[in-house]
Amino acid sequence: MSPFERRFLFLLSSPRRLGNSEQLAYCAAHPLPPGTAQKWMHLLDFPLPDFADLRHNGPYHAPIGNAQLLLEATLQATDLVLVAPLYWYSLPAPAKLYLDHWSAWLRTPDLNFRPRMQGKTLWSITVSSGARPEAQPLEDMLKLTAQHLQMHWGGLLYGTGSRPNDIQGDAQALNRAKYFFSAAEAPLVAAETSA
Ligand SMILES: Cc1cc2nc3c(=O)[nH]c(=O)nc-3n(C[C@H](O)[C@H](O)[C@H](O)COP(=O)(O)O)c2cc1C
Incomplete structure (x- = not known):
């Protein structure tokens, strides 16, 4: 495997399946070049013990069970995508618990978690029922987390919706999703240009 090959890990963290954030993540992943390695894990399927x-x-002892599986997937990835609904201006509990476990992995002897995380890219795909500024605390905490681990911050793809499938009505988010993982700027859609 080429050291320059990108390997995406999509970590779904909504406590409901096939919700808005998950759907937006599928839209963002769809344009990835054919053959791009993608691994999808729903944190509901890999419940972590209390931190x-x-x-x-x-x-700390070497992680076992789901923690070990999540750790291995995390270390394998070059690009780590946290797919999360906005909960109280921040991450839902499963995503937050996963990040809390990083604190243990950072201190587990012989894991070398910090140097192995360095240089990876952290992204977020987030949907909320409110306005974009409400996601600022989530974006700030993820940026700071990336900085702490000397990771790159890829950016936050934001969409709006409350009930499942509402995201399909957010044309701006769906448009931005097409370009999220590429360097290209998303062309403006009508509603964005009219302001
Ligand atoms: C516990 C809880 C907390 C929430 N907190 C916020 C919030 O702080 N701001 C907001 O705009 N929406 C909030 N929402 C709404 C969700 O972000 C919204 O319904 C989103 O579409 C859920 O995404 P999902 O379908 O991927 O789970 C909250 C929902 C729940 C259940």
């Missing part, structure tokens, strides 16, 4: 803060009273 235990052992930073100051004992070593």
Whole structure:
């Protein structure tokens, strides 16, 4: 496998399946060049144990079970895409718990998590029922997380919807999804140009 080949890990984290964020992620992944490695994992299928803060009273042991599977998938990826509905201006609990586990993985002997995360790209695909500024805390915390791990920040693809499938009515989000993973600028759609 070429070291320059991109490998996407899509981590779905909505507590409901086939919801708006998941649908928007499929739209963003669709234009990826044929053959681009993609792995999709729904955090509902890989429930993690409660996070235990052992930073100051004992070593962390190598992760087992779902934590091990998520760790391996994370380390395999060059591009890590957190697909998350906006919950209280931030991440839903499964996504937040996954990131809390990074704190353990950073301190697990012999894992070398930090240097192995360095240089990967972190992305987010997020849908909320409110307005884009409400997603700012989520975007800020992910950017800072990427910075902390010396990862690149790819960006946040944002869409609007409340009930499942509402995202199909957000033409701007669907348009931006087509270009999200490419360097190209999304052409403006009618509603965006009329402002
Ligand atoms: C517990 C909970 C918290 C939410 N918090 C927000 C919020 O802070 N801002 C917002 O605009 N929408 C909020 N929403 C609405 C969801 O973001 C919205 O319904 C989204 O489409 C769900 O995406 P999904 O279908 O991928 O799960 C919340 C929904 C739930 C259930």
